[in-house]
Amino acid sequence: xxxxxxxxxxxxxxxxxxxxxxxxxxxxxxxxxxxxxxxxxxxxxxxxxxxxxxxxxxxxxxxxxxxxxxxxxxxxxxxxxxxxxxxxxxxxxxxxxxxxxxxxxxxxxxxxxxxxxxxxxxxxxxxxxxxxxxxxxxxxxxxxxxxxxxxxxxxxxxxxxxxxxxxxxxxxxxxxxxxxxxxxxxxxxxxxxxxxxxxxxxxxxxxxxxxxxxxxxxxxxxxxxxxxxxxxxxxxxxxxxxxxxxxxxxxxxxxxxxxxxxxxxxxxxxxxxxxxxxxxxxxxxxxxx
Ligand code: ADP
Ligand code: MG
Numbered sequence: 001x002x003x004x005x006x007x008x009x010x011x012x013x014x015x016x017x018x019x020x021x022x023x024x025x026x027x028x029x030x031x032x033x034x035x036x037x038x039x040x041x042x043x044x045x046x047x048x049x050x051x052x053x054x055x056x057x058x059x060x061x062x063x064x065x066x067x068x069x070x071x072x073x074x075x076x077x078x079x080x081x082x083x084x085x086x087x088x089x090x091x092x093x094x095x096x097x098x099x100x101x102x103x104x105x106x107x108x109x110x111x112x113x114x115x116x117x118x119x120x121x122x123x124x125x126x127x128x129x130x131x132x133x134x135x136x137x138x139x140x141x142x143x144x145x146x147x148x149x150x151x152x153x154x155x156x157x158x159x160x161x162x163x164x165x166x167x168x169x170x171x172x173x174x175x176x177x178x179x180x181x182x183x184x185x186x187x188x189x190x191x192x193x194x195x196x197x198x199x200x201x202x203x204x205x206x207x208x209x210x211x212x213x214x215x216x217x218x219x220x221x222x223x224x225x226x227x228x229x230x231x232x233x234x235x236x237x238x239x240x241x242x243x244x245x246x247x248x249x250x251x252x253x254x255x256x257x258x259x260x261x262x263x264x265x266x267x268x269x270x271x272x273x274x275x276x277x278x279x280x281x282x283x284x285x286x287x288x289x
Contacts, residue, residue, distance in 0.1 A: 006128075006129035006134035006135070006136055061084070061088050062085050062088055062089075062257075062260075062261060063261075065077065065081045065084060065085055066261070066263060066288060068081075069081065069288060070288070072123070074123055075265075075287060075288045075289070076126070076285065076286065076287045076288065077285070077286040077287075077288070078121050078122075078123065078165065079096075079119065079121065079128075079168060079283065079284060079285070080096055080098050080121060080168055081286075082267075082284035082285055082286040083096055083281070083284050085257070085284075085286060086257070086269070086281060086284050089253045089254075089256060089257045090249075090253050091250050091253045091254065091257070091269070091281060092246075092250070092278065092279055092280050092281060093280065093281045093282075093284065094117075094170045094171045094172075094173055094280055094281070094282055095112055095170060095171045096168055096169065096170035096171075097112070097168070097169050097170075098121055098165065098166040098167070098168055098169075099166055099167055099168075099169055100166045100167075101148075102144075102145040102148045102149065103145075105118065105144050105145065105148045105167055105169055106141035106142075106144050106145055108169045109138065109141065109144040109169055110141060112169060112170075112171055113171070114138065114139045114140065114172075115136075115137050115138055115139050115172040116138050116144065116169055116170060116171060116172055117134065117135065117136050117137070117138065117169075117170050117171070117172045117282075118134070118135050118138060118144065118147045118148060118151055118167055118168065118169060118170075119133060119134045119135075119151075119167065119168040119170065120133030120134070120151050120154075120155050120164070120167065120168075121164070121165040121166050121167065121168050122155060122162050122163055122164050122165060123163055123165070124159050124162040124163055125155060125158070125159075125162065126285075131154055131155060131157075131158040131159075132150070132151065132154030132155070132157075132158070133151055133154060133155060134151075135147040135150060135151060136172060137172060138172075144169070148167055151167060152164070152167075170282075173273045173280045173282050174273070174275070175273070176242070176273040176274060176275050177197065177232065177233065177242050177273070177274050178197065178198030178199065178271035178272065178273060178274075179195065179196065179197050179198060179233075179247060179271065179272050179274055179279075180194070180195070180196050180197070180198050180202055180208075180268070180269065180270045180271060180272065181193070181194070181195055181247075181250055181251060181254050181267075181268075181269040181270075181272060182194035182195075182266070182267060182268050182269070182270070183213065183254055183255075183257075183258045183264065183266065183267040184265070184266045184267075185258075185262075185264070185265050185266075185289070186212075189212045190212070190213070190262070191212070191213040191255075191258040191259060191262070191264070192210055192211065192212050192213060193210065193211050193212075193213055193215060193223070193251060193254060193255055193258070194208050194209070194210050195208065195209050195223045195224060195227065195247070195251060196208035196209070196227055196229075197227065197229045197232065197233070198270065198271045201227070201229050205228070205229075207227050207228045207229050208227065209222075209223040209224075209226050209227055210223075211223055213255045213258050213259050214255045214256070214259045215251060215252065215255045217248060217252060220247075220248040220251035220252050220255075221244075221248055223251060224244055224247050224248060224251075233247075233274070240276050241276070242274040242275060242276060242279075243274060243275060243276060243277050243278055243279060246274060246275075246277075246278050246279040247272075247274060247279060250269070250272060250279060250281075254267065254269070263288050263289050264286055264287070264288060264289075265287045265288055265289045266285070266286070266287040267284075267285070267286050267287075268283075268284070268285040268286075269281045269283075269284050270283055270284075270285070271283065
């Protein structure tokens with residue numbers, strides 16, 4: 001059985017905040033980019049339409065999560081909180097549950113079905129895999145228990161007095177094409193969305209697209225088709241196309257989320273695994289103002 005300790009040193013993309021590249025690039029592009037077409041009044045109107053569709057549930061639960069983070073003097077959400085926010089907006093995320101001891105972890109994994117992933121949940125750990133806080137591909141109760149202990153050990157080495165909320169057990173999403181959906185607040189234009197493929201595409205090639213939120217379905221479709229790596233999404237050399245509509249759907253829902261909650265300063269869905277049918281967010285990060 002292979003346990004993979006997710007390691008950002010090997011996967012540098014993971015350390016990059018997808019949204020961190022937005023601000024500089026968006027300002028560079030703004031003058032010439034005809035697609036940044038929303039005026040403030042258009043945005044207000046469009047946002048109003050979006051808001052009317054919001055479910056009462058999401059209107060209540062999401063601010064509660066933000067409030068709790070603030071009460072705990074955090075300006076960022078923990079992964080389970082960020083994923084709950086995403087889920088409230090219909091953005092597909094892995095199944096997950098926070099547990100507090102090894103037995104709970106094993107029980108939860110059995111119920112979730114293998115393979116699973118374990119991750120640290122701590123306000124003192126932002127880049128989890130940098131400190132051995134993510135262990136992938138666990139296939140039995142024993143492996144889960146061992147991984148649970150290993151993560152705690154790793155975190156203690158990193159920061160002896162790290163506050164530990166629990167361990168996140170989540171389904172392991174099958175490997176696939178990884179994309180990134182990001183959002184940030186541009187000082188001049190407000191919330192803006194970013195899309196790109198994961199790994200070297202975003203980090204080295206900066207092959208990403210942007211739109212000022214809120215976006216229309218057509219904007220979202222254009223965002224996907226205009227990245228240089230689009231042929232990879234469409235399938236090449238006999239590879240099937242990934243589910244472009246699923247990406248478009250995530251972009252639209254993310255747009256709605258950041259427009260409904262202007263206190264979101266940055267959002268990173270990094271990575272989102274995209275399949276022939278459907279997509280799944282495996283890590284989510286939200287920073288509040
Ligand atoms: P970090 O806080 O270091 O960004 P992540 O939660 O993104 O930690 O995990 C690191 C990497 O492990 C991810 O980029 C992804 O490749 C992989 N990974 C994490 N969670 C899952 C999952 N549920 N299913 C499949 N792969 C995952
Ligand atoms: Mg990540």
